[in-house]
Amino acid sequence: MSPRFTLDPFIEQYAHRTSSMLSSEIRDLLAVTARPDIISLAGGLPFTQAFDPEVILRSVRRVLADDYAAALQYGPTDGFAPLKHNLVEVMREEGTSCFPEDIMITNGAQQGLEMIAKTFINPGDHIIVEAPSYVGALNSFLSYQPRIHTVPMDEHGLLPERLRELLRELTAHGEQVKFIYTIPNFQNPAGITLSTERRLQLIEAARDYDCLIVEDNPYGLLRFEGTACPTLRSLAEERVIYLGTLSKIFSAGMRIGWIAAPHPILNKLLLAKQSADLCTSSFTQRVAHIYFSEEDWRGQVQRLLDIYRARCHAMLGSMDEHLSGLAEWTRPQGGFFLWAFLPQFIKTSEMLASAIEMKVAYVPGSGFFPYEGGENCMRLNYSYADNEMAEEGIKRLAKVIKREVSLAKALGLDKKGSSLSIRLDNG
Amino acid sequence: MRIGVLMGGRSLERDISLRSGRRVCNALLELGYNVLELDVDESLVPTLKRERPDLVYIALHGKFGEDGTVQELLEILDIPYTGPGVFASTMGFNKALSKEIFMHEGIATPPFFVLSEATFQEMGAVHALPAAAEKLGFPLVVKPAAQGSALGVNFASSIEVLPLAVQSALHYDERVLLEKYVSGTEVAASILGNQELQALPLVETVPRSEFFDFDARYTPGLTEYYCPARLDEQTTAAAVDAALRTHRALGCLNVSRVDIIIDGEGVPQVLELNISPGMTETSLLPMAAEAAGLDFKGLVHRLVNLALEKSS
Numbered sequence: 001m002s003p004r005f006t007l008d009p010f011i012e013q014y015a016h017r018t019s020s021m022l023s024s025e026i027r028d029l030l031a032v033t034a035r036p037d038i039i040s041l042a043g044g045l046p047f048t049q050a051f052d053p054e055v056i057l058r059s060v061r062r063v064l065a066d067d068y069a070a071a072l073q074y075g076p077t078d079g080f081a082p083l084k085h086n087l088v089e090v091m092r093e094e095g096t097s098c099f100p101e102d103i104m105i106t107n108g109a110q111q112g113l114e115m116i117a118k119t120f121i122n123p124g125d126h127i128i129v130e131a132p133s134y135v136g137a138l139n140s141f142l143s144y145q146p147r148i149h150t151v152p153m154d155e156h157g158l159l160p161e162r163l164r165e166l167l168r169e170l171t172a173h174g175e176q177v178k179f180i181y182t183i184p185n186f187q188n189p190a191g192i193t194l195s196t197e198r199r200l201q202l203i204e205a206a207r208d209y210d211c212l213i214v215e216d217n218p219y220g221l222l223r224f225e226g227t228a229c230p231t232l233r234s235l236a237e238e239r240v241i242y243l244g245t246l247s248k249i250f251s252a253g254m255r256i257g258w259i260a261a262p263h264p265i266l267n268k269l270l271l272a273k274q275s276a277d278l279c280t281s282s283f284t285q286r287v288a289h290i291y292f293s294e295e296d297w298r299g300q301v302q303r304l305l306d307i308y309r310a311r312c313h314a315m316l317g318s319m320d321e322h323l324s325g326l327a328e329w330t331r332p333q334g335g336f337f338l339w340a341f342l343p344q345f346i347k348t349s350e351m352l353a354s355a356i357e358m359k360v361a362y363v364p365g366s367g368f369f370p371y372e373g374g375e376n377c378m379r380l381n382y383s384y385a386d387n388e389m390a391e392e393g394i395k396r397l398a399k400v401i402k403r404e405v406s407l408a409k410a411l412g413l414d415k416k417g418s419s420l421s422i423r424l425d426n427g
Numbered sequence: 428m429r430i431g432v433l434m435g436g437r438s439l440e441r442d443i444s445l446r447s448g449r450r451v452c453n454a455l456l457e458l459g460y461n462v463l464e465l466d467v468d469e470s471l472v473p474t475l476k477r478e479r480p481d482l483v484y485i486a487l488h489g490k491f492g493e494d495g496t497v498q499e500l501l502e503i504l505d506i507p508y509t510g511p512g513v514f515a516s517t518m519g520f521n522k523a524l525s526k527e528i529f530m531h532e533g534i535a536t537p538p539f540f541v542l543s544e545a546t547f548q549e550m551g552a553v554h555a556l557p558a559a560a561e562k563l564g565f566p567l568v569v570k571p572a573a574q575g576s577a578l579g580v581n582f583a584s585s586i587e588v589l590p591l592a593v594q595s596a597l598h599y600d601e602r603v604l605l606e607k608y609v610s611g612t613e614v615a616a617s618i619l620g621n622q623e624l625q626a627l628p629l630v631e632t633v634p635r636s637e638f639f640d641f642d643a644r645y646t647p648g649l650t651e652y653y654c655p656a657r658l659d660e661q662t663t664a665a666a667v668d669a670a671l672r673t674h675r676a677l678g679c680l681n682v683s684r685v686d687i688i689i690d691g692e693g694v695p696q697v698l699e700l701n702i703s704p705g706m707t708e709t710s711l712l713p714m715a716a717e718a719a720g721l722d723f724k725g726l727v728h729r730l731v732n733l734a735l736e737k738s739s
Contacts, residue, residue: 029578031442036468353579353598356439407597410547411590 017143029352033361039393041380042361044188044336046248050304056251059290063283071283077274078266079105079258080285086292087258091244093298094220096234098242102260104270107280109218109245109257113140115272116214116241116259120178121146126170128180128211130158132339132368132377134188137181137216141370146178148370155330157194158182160201167209179212179241184232186219186335189368189379193333196229203236212265216243221301223334224309238262246288248336249301254284308336314387315380318394326401329380336383339365341376342401345414348378351404360396429461430731431480431506433497436467438489439599440576447706448486454727455484467497475504482734483508484727485703489575493703494520507738509730511679511702518677519702523572523604525677526699532676534669535696537688538563539606541572544597556589559605566608569593571600575701582608609696612689614656616670617704617715619729621680621737626667627715631656652711654718662693669695681733684712 033040063071084100091098106112113136121127121144129138131150141148149166151158163180170177182202184194194202206213215232233242245257259269273279291297312332319329319340329340342348349364365377385393408414432455434448435441448464455462463480465471467487475483483506491497493510495517501508511519518525523541530536540559546552560567566584569592574580579599581592596603613634617627631653656663670685677683677700684704687695704712706727716726 029439032437032439035437035441037437350595350598353439357598406548407544407594410551411553411594413590413594 017145029356030361030363032356038356038359038361039385039389039396040361041382041385041390041393041397042363043381043384045381045384046252046336047304047307047383048251048253050307051251051300055295055300056287056291059287059295062290062294063286067286071286073282075279075282075285077104077270077279079103079280080282080289083256083285083289083292084258086289087244090221090246090249090292091231091242091260094217094228094231096231096242098233098260102263102266104259104261104266104273105280105285106257106259106273107277108247108252108255109216109243110136110140111273111276112243112257112259112269113137113214113216115269115276116179117141117144118272118276119265119268120212126175126177128163128166128177129370130182130187130190132189132365132374133181133370134183134216135367138368138370141181149177150370150373153187153190153192155192157184157187157192157198158202160198160205163202164205164208167205167211171209177209177211179214180206181214181216182232183216183218184229185217186222186332186337188219188335189337189339189363189365191330191332191335191338193226193229199229199232199235203232203239206236206239211239213240214243215240218243218245218248219335221249222305222308222336224305224312225333233260241265249304250288250291250297254281254288256280256284256288308334308383311382311385311387311390312338315382315385315390315394318391322394322398323401326398326405336381338380338382340378340380342378343405343408343414344376345408346401346404347375349375351400354404355397355400358396358400360393360400362397428481429463429478430455430482430484431463431465431475431478432484432486433465433467433471433492434486436487436489436492438487438492438575439578440489440492443576443705443707444486444488444492446708447488447710450708450723451484451486451706451727454724455731457724458728458731460731467491472500472504475501475506480506482506482731482738484731484734485510486706488703488705490520490573493575493701494573507734509734510681511677511683515677515679515683516702519679519683519700520575521573522570522699523602526604528676529673529697532672534672534676535694536698537568537607537609537696539604541602541604542593544601544603547593547597553590556593557586560586560589563605563607567592568606568608569596570604570606571596571598572602572604574599575703606698609688609690611691611696612656612658614658614666614687614689614695615711615715616667616685616687617712618670618674618679618683618685619681619733621733624671624674625719626670627712627721628654628718629656629658629663629666630654630711630715630718631658632711652714654714658689662689662695665693666695669697673697673700680737682712682730 033042084103088098117140123145125146127146128149131152151163233240242260327340327342330338332338349366362378362380365374432448432452435445452462485508495513498513498516526536542552569583570580579596581595583589583592593603613632614629616629619625633651666687673685674683684701686698690696713723
């Protein structure tokens with residue numbers, strides 16, 4: 001008998017939950033997009049170059065001068081108390097009231113998602129998400145093996161009647177929904193904001209069927225147009241688990257997010273965090289505390305808004321010019337992303353290789369759905385590329401799509417449902 | 428002696444190439460060579476002209492690295508390099524051309540057709556697909572004519588899904604290869620040498636999923652390997668013979684890896700020849716070398732010596 005080689009000899013020993021963590025073709029293609037010759041509209045990075053390094057340095061110096069021993073030390077699991085006061089202020093900026101003791105600081109909001117999944121999801125449990133939804137949340141949830149149901153959206157956010165329908169159906173089968181996950185402001189990936197009316201309807205449905213709402217709000221303060229809607233937490237504190245982050249208004253590198261939730265839930269989440277990492281960095285929490293106490297952080301957010309507004313407009317302008325008739329897209333009033341729909345017969349995951357050949361990249365839509373959907377969609381990011389790059393990127397994208405459409409027609413693939421999709425759930 | 432290691436580059440297989448390249452660099456350092464790491468970009472030729480390495484080790488995969496492009500440049504610059512020359516690289520990377528040569532040389536290869544994107548866009552070739560499929564018989568393997576990895580490779584079991592598979596392949600190359608799917612034992616034969624050729628033990632590939640697709644190839648554990656392959660003596664000899672003939676038919680020097688399927692009659696059907704086999708911790712060439720008693724360092728040493736012998 002020949003010796004047998006398995007590239008990963010431990011394959012039989014992994015937990016079942018790792019089966020949802022396969023390496024993907026899309027990920028491997030996107031790995032190439034870091035190349036300098038490619039204009040990547042695929043990222044999701046805040047434009048940290050907009051910060052003055054002197055300002056940050058001032059905060060870091062202060063921490064080391066005043067408090068270096070504690071900054072180098074472990075800290076409390078629920079977070080550095082003085083920073084919680086700053087976070088309360090950040091939330092008040094959006095009209096959300098909160099007390100420091102309602103808050104647990106996490107290692108980015110992503111850890112909050114993981115803690116929530118770990119604390120609430122048993123294998124087979126039912127949860128509801130918007131379609132499309134944030135891929136990082138989906139991955140956190142999926143590794144705890146729930147059944148994920150999706151609610152489609154239109155330009156005002158998730159469709160409340162579809163949500164009710166789903167809840168009714170599940171209840172009729174004796175199933176309880178653990179939570180509804182939503183990104184109400186400038187949703188990642190769709191760039192859509194849930195209207196105030198729909199927020200109220202969502203809360204009403206959650207009350208009627210007694211489920212929790214997980215409100216993920218990374219982009220709330222990044223509104224560069226229109227009027228803000230009240231946060232879900234401010235409308236229904238008792239049933240909302242709120243996730244905030246400093247990643248978009250200060251630094252993603254500091255890894256500071258937080259959860260505001262009813263106290264019994266907070267206590268459970270605290271245990272989950274304790275076993276995960278004991279505490280969030282004492283050092284970066286102190287830097288953030290000084291920054292949000294001493295510096296003009298509101299002025300800095302305004303500067304960021306000016307940049308993101310200009311970039312969003314530049315990209316929308318280029319899209320109007322080069323993509324009209326080839327695609328349709330959402331028009332965000334804040335945040336980082338917009339969502340484009342191509343004709344039904346185009347598969348954006350397949351088209352990505354051609355796009356990379358043309359030196360432009362995007363994220364294919366299918367990754368933002370837990371099981372299937374979004375095959376003809378893509379997410380485009382405008383926060384990082386400057387106006388000229390965005391214009392060039394969109395021009396290249398138009399070429400790629402034109403070629404794809406003509407190839408699909410030549411192959412007779414355009415026959416079934418050739419109209420553009422206007423509903424976000426039509427994959 | 429100073430050896431420049433070309434790796435990375437801008438192909439879709441950049442990451443795998445970097446993994447191959449770093450391992451090769453470590454081995455070269457351990458062997459006592461002076462090593463120059465070269466990630467391939469616009470500055471490549473000026474750097475080569477300035478640094479004048481005594482030898483270039485090509486650890487590139489995919490377009491430009493194994494299609495004869497970089498080899499041609501190195502010929503112009505008079506810098507010796509590892510692996511086969513321009514002709515073998517150009518032919519080997521183009522699966523359609525190499526299959527034509529196999530047939531010409533009487534080397535068994537699954538029946539196939541090649542169609543360009545232009546035939547679809549400008550000549551209505553979609554209407555020829557049923558006839559092509561009928562001649563070859565389902566299932567078909569549909570692949571880009573020139574693409575190093577499993578990207579863009581799909582299986583079509585009926586005429587309904589064939590256009591989709593064609594479209595997918597055309598994202599990676601302007602020509603698509605429709606090949607009859609041959610079921611059987613998959614083996615890879617690695618050949619070393621210039622004049623005198625050495626066939627390393629065959630590596631048998633057993634995908635856990637039905638087909639050897641992208642996930643199977645790049646997700647450790649989804650594929651199992653046996654080395655030497657579990658074949659009888661006669662079949663092994665036939666496969667090795669086919670591999671040696673393939674290596675010679677394309678005029679390869681130094682090294683190649685020939686991918687073969689043993690069909691139901693025990694006939695080795697040659698699928699393709701690879702002139703820049705992977706050198707990662709999970710690649711087939713190092714696995715075969717190991718089975719022949721040649722560790723990774725020894726393998727790299729051998730490849731360097733073969734390249735120097737070729738150039739002298």
